[in-house]
Amino acid sequence: MEKSSSFKYYTQQSDFGFNTTDRRLAFSRQASFKESTKPFLSRTSSSIDIPPGFSYFNDKSFGEPDKFSIFRALKSMNRPMKRLFILISLNVAYSTVEMAIGLFTGRAGLVSDAFHLTFGCGLLTFSMFAMAASRQKPDIVYTYGYKRLEVLSAFTNALFLLFMSFSIAVEALHAFMQDESEHKHYLIVSAVTNLLVNLIGVWFFRNYARINIVYRKAEDMNYHSVCLHVLADSIRSAGLILASWFLSLGVQNAEVLCLGLVSVAVFMLVMPLFKTTGGILLQMAPPSIPASALSKCCRQVTSREDVFEVSQARFWALVPGHVVGSISLQVKEGTDDHSILQFVHGLYHDLGIQDLTVQTDY
Amino acid sequence: MEVQNSEHPHIIEVSRDASAVEGHLAGSKFCGTAPCWFSDAKTSSKEAKERSASTWKLLIAVVLCIIFMSVEVVGGIKANSLAILTDAAHLLSDVAAFAISLFSLWASGWEANPRQSYGFFRIEILGALVSIQLIWLLTGIIVYEAIARLIYETGEVKGFLMFVVSAFGLVVNIAMAILLGHDHGHGHGQGHSHGHGHRHGHGGDDHRHEDHDPTHKGHKETLGIGLGIGTHDHNVEADHTKPLLSTSNSEGKKKLKGGPKQKKQRNINVQGAYLHVLGDSIQSVGVMIGGAIIWYKPEWKIIDLICTLIFSAIVLSTTIRMLRNILDVLMESTPREIDATRLEKGLCEMDEVVAIHELHIWAITVGKVLLACHVKIKPDADADLVLDKVIEYIRREYNISHVTIQIERQ
Numbered sequence: 001m002e003k004s005s006s007f008k009y010y011t012q013q014s015d016f017g018f019n020t021t022d023r024r025l026a027f028s029r030q031a032s033f034k035e036s037t038k039p040f041l042s043r044t045s046s047s048i049d050i051p052p053g054f055s056y057f058n059d060k061s062f063g064e065p066d067k068f069s070i071f072r073a074l075k076s077m078n079r080p081m082k083r084l085f086i087l088i089s090l091n092v093a094y095s096t097v098e099m100a101i102g103l104f105t106g107r108a109g110l111v112s113d114a115f116h117l118t119f120g121c122g123l124l125t126f127s128m129f130a131m132a133a134s135r136q137k138p139d140i141v142y143t144y145g146y147k148r149l150e151v152l153s154a155f156t157n158a159l160f161l162l163f164m165s166f167s168i169a170v171e172a173l174h175a176f177m178q179d180e181s182e183h184k185h186y187l188i189v190s191a192v193t194n195l196l197v198n199l200i201g202v203w204f205f206r207n208y209a210r211i212n213i214v215y216r217k218a219e220d221m222n223y224h225s226v227c228l229h230v231l232a233d234s235i236r237s238a239g240l241i242l243a244s245w246f247l248s249l250g251v252q253n254a255e256v257l258c259l260g261l262v263s264v265a266v267f268m269l270v271m272p273l274f275k276t277t278g279g280i281l282l283q284m285a286p287p288s289i290p291a292s293a294l295s296k297c298c299r300q301v302t303s304r305e306d307v308f309e310v311s312q313a314r315f316w317a318l319v320p321g322h323v324v325g326s327i328s329l330q331v332k333e334g335t336d337d338h339s340i341l342q343f344v345h346g347l348y349h350d351l352g353i354q355d356l357t358v359q360t361d362y
Numbered sequence: 363m364e365v366q367n368s369e370h371p372h373i374i375e376v377s378r379d380a381s382a383v384e385g386h387l388a389g390s391k392f393c394g395t396a397p398c399w400f401s402d403a404k405t406s407s408k409e410a411k412e413r414s415a416s417t418w419k420l421l422i423a424v425v426l427c428i429i430f431m432s433v434e435v436v437g438g439i440k441a442n443s444l445a446i447l448t449d450a451a452h453l454l455s456d457v458a459a460f461a462i463s464l465f466s467l468w469a470s471g472w473e474a475n476p477r478q479s480y481g482f483f484r485i486e487i488l489g490a491l492v493s494i495q496l497i498w499l500l501t502g503i504i505v506y507e508a509i510a511r512l513i514y515e516t517g518e519v520k521g522f523l524m525f526v527v528s529a530f531g532l533v534v535n536i537a538m539a540i541l542l543g544h545d546h547g548h549g550h551g552q553g554h555s556h557g558h559g560h561r562h563g564h565g566g567d568d569h570r571h572e573d574h575d576p577t578h579k580g581h582k583e584t585l586g587i588g589l590g591i592g593t594h595d596h597n598v599e600a601d602h603t604k605p606l607l608s609t610s611n612s613e614g615k616k617k618l619k620g621g622p623k624q625k626k627q628r629n630i631n632v633q634g635a636y637l638h639v640l641g642d643s644i645q646s647v648g649v650m651i652g653g654a655i656i657w658y659k660p661e662w663k664i665i666d667l668i669c670t671l672i673f674s675a676i677v678l679s680t681t682i683r684m685l686r687n688i689l690d691v692l693m694e695s696t697p698r699e700i701d702a703t704r705l706e707k708g709l710c711e712m713d714e715v716v717a718i719h720e721l722h723i724w725a726i727t728v729g730k731v732l733l734a735c736h737v738k739i740k741p742d743a744d745a746d747l748v749l750d751k752v753i754e755y756i757r758r759e760y761n762i763s764h765v766t767i768q769i770e771r772q
Binding site for chain 1: 745
């Protein structure tokens with residue numbers, strides 16, 4: 001089934017360009033063990049050989065999309081999803097308790113903290129929903145499948161973190177101007193608990209606890225964004241604790257300093273993820289494929305005798321690891337299109353571009 | 363000769379046999395004679411005109427906002443009223459939303475380069491997404507503030523002040539809504555047009571927090587916009603890719619021009635800004651109502667919270683439609699106006715075509731659609747002819763000019 005269906009499904013696991021000793025890939029040592037036993041480029045047949053009588057929309061497998069239910073996807077959770085679920089429930093429990101205590105004792109800080117946590121929980125829930133929903137098979141409306149949801153959720157997470165960094169900066173400014181700073185003290189207990197909960201989250205996703213990661217699959221982005229989210233939260237709690245401690249030591253403007261530091265730290269943490277997800281959503285040329293490789297391919301194609309020129313070569317990444325492209329060739333009259341197509345497809349496939357549409361004009 | 367040189371600067375061209383290429387109408391297979399939004403992002407006159415019109419609108423809106431905001435800040439400091447200052451903060455968030463829209467408008471006109479081979483049109487969509495996230499964030503903050511206010515029982519709630527300040531904010535927002543919604547062609551009857559059958563929720567922008575936390579950011583905008591935008595969105599979405607078919611405009615006021623119409627579609631960024639402003643207005647209505655009730659009966663403070671919740675829900679529901687459009691584009695899904703099954707059937711009905719597979723139709727931004735597919739033809743058919751036929755069919759029926767067709771023989 002995999003081989004006989006449309007072009008895109010026969011190689012899902014192809015790696016390109018990175019040898020396994022690349023340090024940046026170290027994070028996935030455990031997860032991708034089974035993948036590393038596959039051949040580097042597993043391609044079993046030419047991409048343009050399709051058995052006769054196959055039609056995209058008439059094929060039964062695409063005819064009725066199998067009943068996809070979020071609940072069924074949630075039942076068969078993989079490990080990161082399970083961990084995310086635990087994280088979310090911990091957060092929800094903690095924020096409910098905090099909100100209840102805050103309401104009873106009438107403390108503003110606790111209620112606002114609880115709200116902030118609830119926002120974060122909502123975001124994590126969206127991430128989890130994206131993980132579950134992105135498993136759906138492509139259908140007629142979403143012809144490329146649902147994997148983009150993971151990139152979207154990573155983008156939303158990054159955006160929220162940027163907002164958070166901005167709001168912490170505003171808080172710092174506020175503290176700077178207001179000059180009354182005793183209200184931080186009773187938040188110590190809540191800050192410590194917050195820190196502990198978030199550190200548990202960081203531990204769960206420790207593989208992704210770095211700023212610049214090479215993304216190989218769509219889920220990588222999602223997991224990375226979740227990890228950065230809990231990391232940023234823990235930095236914020238740590239900052240609050242530090243500020244309280246400095247205040248008790250009598251340091252002037254401790255709050256402003258700490259909050260400012262936290263804001264800058266979160267911003268720097270999130271920016272690379274934001275830029276990468278933004279790049280994918282903007283249909284930018286995939287950063288994993290260097291421009292020199294692409295132009296080399298172009299030259300190789302044009303160096304063939306029957307090809308006059310190559311135009312409109314456009315490539316974009318659907319999700320990290322899945323690159324789609326389209327290219328237009330001007331060929332001599334009477335060329336055998338099959339050989340040309342096979343050549344071009346093979347050439348670009350070696351770069352990692354699985355979905356390619358080649359238009360040959362005579 | 364070098365036919366495509368000026369059009370596609372990112373192409374690597376090696377033109378071997380000039381004489382063979384010369385007689386060949388290569389250009390017609392690419393963008394054709396219709397203005398190509400791909401390559402002439404800056405120079406296409408229609409695009410440029412629309413873009414400059416939208417830019418002017420947003421610029422004027424930003425300037426107005428800043429003026430009002432400074433007036434309010436000065437007045438608030440003089441009168442020592444927190445309510446007015448918080449309204450000024452609210453206007454500041456308006457400015458932020460407009461700034462995002464302006465930036466998106468400006469950025470989407472940048473020329474394509476090899477790294478961004480499709481141009482920068484997607485920036486509009488991302489900017490609109492950021493705008494909407496801002497709306498949601500602000501609504502959340504408003505709800506939190508309302509709950510916090512309720513808890514703290516600050517005592518005196520000046521209903522009168524609430525009413526007045528929110529009325530002022532409402533007037534400002536109505537002015538901006540008119541500015542942003544007004545199309546000079548006026549075929550559309552978009553925006554503020556009266557009697558359209560949708561509620562014109564230009565209530566007042568009420569400032570709910572009279573004597574409250576000054577760090578409260580203005581979050582009103584979120585509510586109002588959706589109402590008006592909802593029905594308008596419906597119009598603009600239905601229009602844009604049916605040039606020859608009479609566009610079914612539910613509002614019915616649109617001037618139907620014959621021939622391929624470049625619809626009078628409001629730019630998505632202006633739409634987003636409009637959404638903000640309208641949402642503000644709806645929130646203002648809510649605050650005005652709350653203020654009036656509290657002014658009348660000062661002990662019903664809970665009305666404040668109830669009003670907030672209701673109107674926040676309204677605002678969120680209005681952003682949903684736009685969010686759905688944005689999501690559709692970002693997920694690379696088939697645009698709603700195009701029926702992929704019908705297209706595939708139509709193509710299969712052609713004589714030489716055996717099968718179609720890998721059909722992908724997706725949009726760069728609302729209104730700019732691309733198509734890619736593999737067409738399997740009979741072994742003895744003329745590939746060039748079939749290619750021409752297919753491209754012509756798609757362009758004629760669905761007005762998609764940027765297609766890439768891979769012809770395979772069986």
